[in-house]
Each structure stands twice: as structure tokens, then as C-alpha cells.
Amino acid sequence: MGDLKKKIEDWMVRVSFAEADAAKEGYQLTGVELDHKTSLALDRVRIVRDERASRAREGESMSFEGGGTHEHVEEELSVMILDDEPIVGKRLKPALEKSGFTVEVFEDPTLAVKRLGEKEFDIVVTDLRMEDLDGIQVLEHIMAHCEHTRVILITGYATVEVAREALVKGAFDFISKPFKPKDLQAVVNKAALSLGHRAIL
């Protein structure tokens, strides 16, 4: 995890340098340029992550070659969905369950954080904007306490600042509202892959 974080940070620092240069030369990066840089950063992050994930898979399969079985890897992954909009959980839960995940739905971030203390989820899908506790805080909590959990953020629209903050803090990926259940399934599958699971189609 630390290794990945470092790489992302390096990349973001470079983006910052570009911005600083722009400021020095007296022009501002426009929204489009920044968005472009963000998406570049995101792409970069995804590549790094995929590399790491495949390495992890190789490592795992190597370590299990010694006689272990693959069974526990194929155990159902647990997913937490945290969004203060009840319909999000209501629609996503069956969709993800159909793909073979066990799903728990929360609307209240405080309750969700409490639950995170009791159980280690493999994947957490959380809304960014919530009252009391926002997605970034939940992400920070998870990064601090659950090393193996992949966090997928649901955003209204990814602003550069929020994207950067979330990436630096270790979010696995974003999904922007509005999205379809299938879109989320795809991202969750990717997260599952990175955890060494087969994609569930």
C-alpha cells in the first residue's frame, strides 16, 4: 500500500509543479486542462494499481502453489455501500449480490464507521458528500484501520481538489453520479481483481 501511495504522490507533485510553472509564467490552468491532468493522473494511478494487483496475484498464486487451495480466495467478498440516499443502496445491493458479493448497506456514516470497526470489508463504496461525516473522512478512517480494504468513492462530479485529495489518501477509484448499476459493478469487479479475485461477470 505505502509503495502505491508514494507513486501516486510523486505523480501529483508533478501535476503541482506544472501548475506552479503555469502560475509563474502568468497564466492559469483552465478547468479543462486541470481536468485533463486529473484524468491523466487517474489513468496513471490505475496503471500502477493494475501492475501492483497482477504482481500481487502472481505472488499469491506462487505462495499458494506449495499445496494450499484456492478456495479461500474465491470466498465471497464483502462489500459495504454507504450513501445517505436510500435508493442507492436499495438498487445496488441486489445488483452486487447477483454478482456474488455479500453486501451491507448503510445510510448513516457514523453507523458505518462503527460497523467497520467490527468487520473488515473488502470493498467499501461510499458517497463523498454526506452530512456529519463525509466520504474523505470515511476513507481516512479506512486507510488508518483497514489496510486491505479497497475504497470506491461516489462523487457528484470529480473536482480536481477532491480527486487529488482522495487519490493521495488512497482511494481505489471514483464513480461519478449519475451512474448505472452496471458501471458500479465494473468498478467493484476491478477492485475485486486487484484483491486477487477473478472478475465476476
Add this chain to the structure above:
Amino acid sequence: MSPEEGTGTSPLDAVSAEAQRALLERPSLSIRTRLGVGLLLWLVLSVGAMVTSIVLLDGVQAKLRIVGAVDRYAFEIQQARRFEKNFFLYRTNLEDALAQAQAAQEILERDGSSISAVVGASSVEVMRARVLRYESLLSGLQGTQPTADTALLRAVEAELRVQGAEMVDEAARLATQERASAETMLRTSQRLAAGFLVGLLLLVLFLGVFVARQILAPLNRIMLATRRIAGGDLTPITPRRRYHDEFSELAAGINHMLNELVRRQEILVQSHKLQAIGTLTAGVAHELNNPINNLMLTAATLQDDYGDLDDAERLEMASDLVRESERARDIVRNLLDFAREREVELEPLDVEEIITDTLQLAANQIKLSKVKVKGEVEENLPPVHGDRHQLTQVFLNLVLNALDAMPDGGTLTISVEKSADRGSVSVRLTDTGVGIPEENLTSIFAPFFSTKKHAKGTGLGLSVSLGIIKQHGGDIRVESQPGVGTTFAVCLPIAPVPAPARMDEVVA
């Protein structure tokens, strides 16, 4: 601005057109005419007094001259009579008496015309006849011898005595009469002078009162009006006097200026409203994401899994679709409602309702900013009088300002209460934001004053808000402690303040 707005038919416009018409349609009686009439009166009075006193003094002079002549005449006659008496007593010569009588006659000849002008020609004729007769009697005597017929002498003596006495009496009467008439004339001219003095005093008094009433009073009222206008009340000046004069022109000019001010104010209000709508739109876009996401998730689920779902599930999803569509509609509706152009319309309003409307409008911003809003509303609040949408705009600006002042969240407390004197309702918005440094406290109400970076603020908000509130007869006060928070207190009068009630205290 919409075309309806362009034609300008707000109540204020109507009032100002009416005031303008009333100001200029009164019968015209200019101050210049009135002052001119006053001065002419003065002139006529003075010239009249002068002329009469000159005439009177002239008369007195003539009388005195007559009195002098008559006195001299009487003296000559008396001398003549003395010599005449001596003649009868001592038989002295009659020459002296005759000379004196001739002198008296000469006096009559010389001054006869002026005397006859005063006492009439007939009495002068009588006098002349008497003198002539006296003379002829004397000269008749001259020839006679002292020893002559004593009876005849006695008859002549008797007639001489009668004529002489008559002449002296007549002269004395004439002198007394003329003296008295001269005295009357003098007294009249004295009275005239006194009367003129009184008239002058009255005229001065009248002119003084006139200047005070006709010039200073309207000036004073115009001054009051300008003070009121400076205070933000832009209702036009309406007439109070029966005539139209230079001050009416001045008032009409001020009204014209007021009209321009109102129009400009409207433009400012409008442009700030657009700015507020811009801010709200960002929040609405954010907030719309949620129902749209719900719609998308639900519709996509229906589409993909239609066959796998049972009827109850499908029905639930369909009702979710309806509910979320309604939610999206509501989110947009408030904003659309606020954004619509409107005529200013004064009505009794529930302040609490306006605050609720405002909070609903700003709901998305409030959610985004993580600010908690608390409300404390007193029971049984009396309604205030005003325009719903303008007041909403004021409170919206204050709420948005408070949100901007708390970038990291905080609490916004809104309390509504009756003022101590029960004449107004005061709304206090207290935030726990950055506060306003002392040196900015006076400038925040100035147009285009903003501390917000990156063209986020136009700086019109508070200036427009204060303008609106002042037009409602209220006021906005601010207290702030940097680092602790800020309180804006909006005071709105309960009584139906605007135009009609205050119109009659107005000017010119």
C-alpha cells in the same frame, strides 16, 4: 429585463407619475410674481404717503401765509381806527388813518387772490367793499371843518366805527379759522406719517411671514425630503400647497432624479439577483445529481432486470421513479420561482414564511457548506408590510454571506422577534464565521465592496439589501467580532409604512 419590466409599471412608478402631475398641474403663481406684488404695494404706499404729506405741508404753508396777511391787514385796520378815534377826540389829522386804510387795502389787493382761494371770493369782495367804504368815509371827513354839523359828524363816526369793528372782527375770525385749519392739516399729516409707519410695519411683517412661509418652509421641506431620500426612501415628493411655483419645479426636478435612482436601484437589484441565481444554480446542479442518480439506477435496474423482478418490486421502482422525479422538480422549482421577474407588490407578510422560503432556496448551498441552521421564532409575530420576493432576496443574500463566512462549516442561528417597542419585527442572523474587521464595518454596505476573491462576489449584496430594506422603512445593523462571528439584524416595521401613509409629510 423583460418587456413588462421595461414599461416600468411598478407602484412606485405610478406614484411618481401621479406626484409629478400633481406638482405641475396646480395653478401657477410664481414666487417672483408674489414678491413683485409685495414690492409694488410697498412702492405705492410710500409714494402715496410722500405725495399726500407734500400736498398737506403745501396747504399748511399757504394757510400760514394767509394768516400772516390777515394779521397784517387787521393790524393796519386797527392803526387806522386809532387815528380815526384820535381825530374824533382831538381833531388830529386824518392823513395817517387814511394811509393805514390804504395799506390795508393794498394788502387785500396783493393777497386777495390767495385768500379768496381759501375762503371764497365773496367774503374777500365783502372785505374789499368794507375797506373801500371806510376809505371813502375817511376821505369824506377830511374836507369837513371841525365846526361843521355835529349831527352829520356823529352819523359818519357811527358808521366808521361799525365798519372798523366789522373789519377787525372779520379779520380775526378769518385768522383764527385759518390757523385752526392749518393746525388740522398738520395733525392730519402727523397721523398720516404714523399710519404710514404702521402700514410699513405691517407690510414688512407680511413680507417676513411670506418669505418664511413661501420660501423657507418649502426649502425646509425639500431639505427634509432630501434627508429622507438619502436614508433610502425613494418615494417621490408630492404637492402640499395650492399653487405651483419655482419650488414645484425644484420638486419636480428632484422627483425626476428619484425616478432615475429608482430605476438604477432596480437594475442593481436585478443584477445582484442574477448573481445570487448563479450561486444557487451551482448548488441546484449539485443537488439535482442525487435524484437523477436515483432515477438512473432505478430505470437501469428496471431495464436490465425487468424479467427477474416480481410485480411488487416493479411497482416499488416505478413509484421511486415518480418520487425522485418530483424531488428533482421541487429542487428546480424554487429556483425558477425566485428567478422569475416580478412587479414589486406590497402585502402583509409572515416573516417566518419568508425565512423558510429563503432557507429552502439556499438548502443546497447549506448542505454543501456543512453549516447547521438553527431557528428561534417568537410566537404570534405580527405581519410586516412589504414585497415577498425582494425580502427573500435580502435574506438569501445574508444567508449566502453567512455561508461564505464559514468555509469550514459552523452554525447559522436565525431568530425572529418583535422589537422592544413592538413597532417592528427584527430578524437576526448570527453566524460563527470569520467575522468582519472593524475597519470594514462601514464599507461592507457600499456597492462593489467585496473581500471575496476570484470574482466570487460582486459586492452588491449588502448594498442592494440595505436599499430594499430602507425602502421598506426598515434598517440593517451589523455587529461582528473577527474570528468569532457576525450578526446581521434586519429590522422591518409592522405598520403599513410605505408610500400612502408617509406621503402627506412630504414636501412642496
